[in-house]
Amino acid sequence: MSSFIQIPEDAPFSTEQRAWLGQFLSNLLAGAASAAAAPAGPAVPVTILWGSQTGNAEGLAKKLVKTLKKGNFEPEVFDMAAYDKGRLPQEKNLLVITSTYGDGEPPDNAAELYNWLLSDAPPRLEGVQFSVLALGDTNYPDFCKCGIDFDTRLAQLGASRLFNRIDSDVDYDDPFKQWSDGIVGLLAPAGAPSSNGAAVEQVETGYSKKNPFPSPIVQNFNLNGPGEKQTHHVALSLEGSGLDYEVGDALGVYPQNPPSVVDEILAALPFNTKVTVPLPDGGEVSLRDALISNYDIGTLNKSLIQKWQARSGSPFLRSLVQADDKKAWDDFCWGRDLIDLVLDYPADFTDAEDFVATLKKLQPRLYSIASSPKAHPGEVHLCVGIVRYDTFGRKRGGICSTFLSDRANGVQPGVFVHSNKAFRLPENGDTPVIMVGPGTGIAPFRAFLEERKATGAKGPNWLFFGNPHSKSDFLYGEELTAFQKDGTLQKLDLAWSRDQKEKVYVQNLMVQHGAELWKWFQDGAAFYVCGDASRMAKDVDAALHTIAEQHGGLSKDDAAAWVNQLKKDKRYLRDVY
Structure with missing residues (x-):
């Protein structure tokens, strides 16, 4: 048997992750043959609960079930609304995947369980092992609050953390893989080969979130009458995409940032900007193209300001970071974009690569689909409120809405279908x-x-x-x-x-x-x-x-x-x- 491999304490992992990685590498070096020959032992019971508003958490829960079924596990998965909370004290291994929406609220299907769990009603949960994957968006002040509350409360009730909670931003694929691989490694029966998530993950083909379809815009006009308000009807072609949707689904649209704002940022940066930079998903393009199409310059958040402050030397930003006051964060971020940091709080960056390393990936926007595929074959329609406002002496707007209204002429936006099974018409057409x-x-x-x-x-x-x-x-x-x-x-x-x-x-x-x-x-x-x-x-x-x-x-x-x-x-x- 090989000796246990120690992962250095300064490696960027939690204690549980270092332990799992050390065990994984030790098993790997011991040889697959001996692992396969070892007795598998009884199947490990795992209960997965999901709370989902738009389907992301539900999709990840079902993906995890498929991974567990490849190994020596006995998984059960439940919509939180359908879970019998009376069985909670008897759970052995409880995994929670939940999003947060609105003002830090639980998804609709999670609300009843969430409110019960945070009340005085639940029993003690000693003997229950648990772990939480929290989905959220750092652009909102109550980032991952629902998942954090589940994690905190389960521990208060005496349950023990099997694996530390992971809080995932909008791009959840890598955090989910880290979380699921870690859990599978820790739960795998001794001597049994763990079903590593990477080994069973299906290769994605066709157009998707990772590979959006370049969709021609076939109609784009304002639905409002005379006045300042703009709500655009946007019809896009799906011909040749292979994409299908149902009513109730959403369409993901990848926007582009305003080139004029990007040029203003470039002019104010204190380094050579006529260079190429790495992209969030690999590859590299010019800094200008990257800021237009790949990096978020339209929102400020706590993480970005903390990174910026470390490079700026601004006394105000230092006081904001040190105070760590929620209202102060919200007040400062509201109505400001990256251009405000660049102009008002100049920072020292080594080079362009160091600069983009502080930025988040530009994310797609989801729009509720406004058409039936039966009424408009080969097309998908959106109803988009165009957001425009003036703050701190600048004209601003919603990145995606103004992209569709002002900057999409001759451009084919990258799109994908986001399935939302939680918002479907009744199967029985007689239902009112x-x-x-x-x-x-x-x-x-x-x-x-x-x-x-x-x-x-x-x-x-x-x-x-x-x-x-x-x-x-x-x-x-x-x-x-x-x-x-x-x-x-x-x-x-x-x-x-x-x-x-x-x-x-x-x-x-x-x-x-x-x-x-x-x-x-x-x-x-x-x-x-x-x-x-x-x-x-x-x-x-x-x-x-x-x-x-x-x-x-x-x-x-x-x-x-x-x-x-x-x-x-x-x-x-x-x-x-």
Whole structure:
């Protein structure tokens, strides 16, 4: 038997990761033949729980199950909403994969388990081993909060960490591999060959997030009437891509940064900028091209400012980093981009490669798909609100929205389909459907109505839509009116918040029509919400509770239980951001 290989303590790994890597290398050197000949032992039980708003965590959980089935493991995987929490104290090895959305909130399917776990109700969990993979986005202040809360609470209840929590930014492939490989290595029965994730990973073919399809734009126009507001209808061709989508899915779009801003940054940098630099995924291009197409220059976050401060010598940035105050971080990052750091807090970089090493990869933006493939074969449609604003004396805008509206002429954006199984129409076409989608939240519901019409679904449809002004902001107004005339859309309620003295929103109309909505629910209606998570979706949820109390005669607790049951039954689905 080979001696155990010690990984140096200053290696960039946690204690558990060093132990696993040492064991892995020792087994490797001992020879595959002896490992294969050793008795495998009993299968190791593993329970995987996922909390997912858009499908990423669910996809990773199912990927992990496939990896575990290649080895001597007995995996079970559960949607958190369907998990029997009574079995929690009996779990041997518990793996949690969860995202965070909104203001640090759990995904809808994780909310009940999350709230229960953080209450005084759960029992002690001594004897349970666990590990958490948290998905998040460092551009949001409560980065990975849901996963952090699961990890902290499980430990407080006496469970022991099998493997340290890993917090993953938007690019989660490498952190997931590090986490899953580490867990598999630690859990593999002694003497049994562990099923290393890399050994079983399928080679990806075709167009995907890693290999986006260059999609020609076939339509691109403003849906709003006269005024400052812009909401673009963008139709892209999928001909020849092999990409398929279903209504409820999202389209990932890779944007480009404004060349004018990139040129301003280059002019202010204190080193030779006419050089090539490495790209986040390998290869190299000119610094200018890299800043236009590959690196994020449109957002500031805590990690970037910490790296910048170390090179800038700015007393203000030093005080910001040392204070580590959440409100101060939020106040400073709001309305500022990379150009502000470059001009206002000059930093010393060794060279261009050192400079891009501080930046994040430019990420794709996900847009709810606004079309049915049955109504528009070979195309995919988006409804994009164009974000423009002035801060600190500069005109700014959303990177992807202004790319599509201002800079995409003659460009073929890289796109991919992001499946969202958590936002699907009912399988039974007779089911009544209620949709709440103000502003660009109309997108998936235009697709739903096209799909219901194309499939001949008999169930009635009810749409709540809202925007500031009826004359300029009735997105897809002609199409919605046509759906009413041909019988596809039975009820259309419109909330124009600024057309009268009293502001009216979709949630107000829901409460006004509470009696009829309650009847639709009693008839088995499915309820869908799309749009802003922080305000609108919370207000709509509160309206739903009010309707259950006023027209169902339920107490507050019973109304909450009814709403939770709707979620469990997949009759209350949200696509919120």
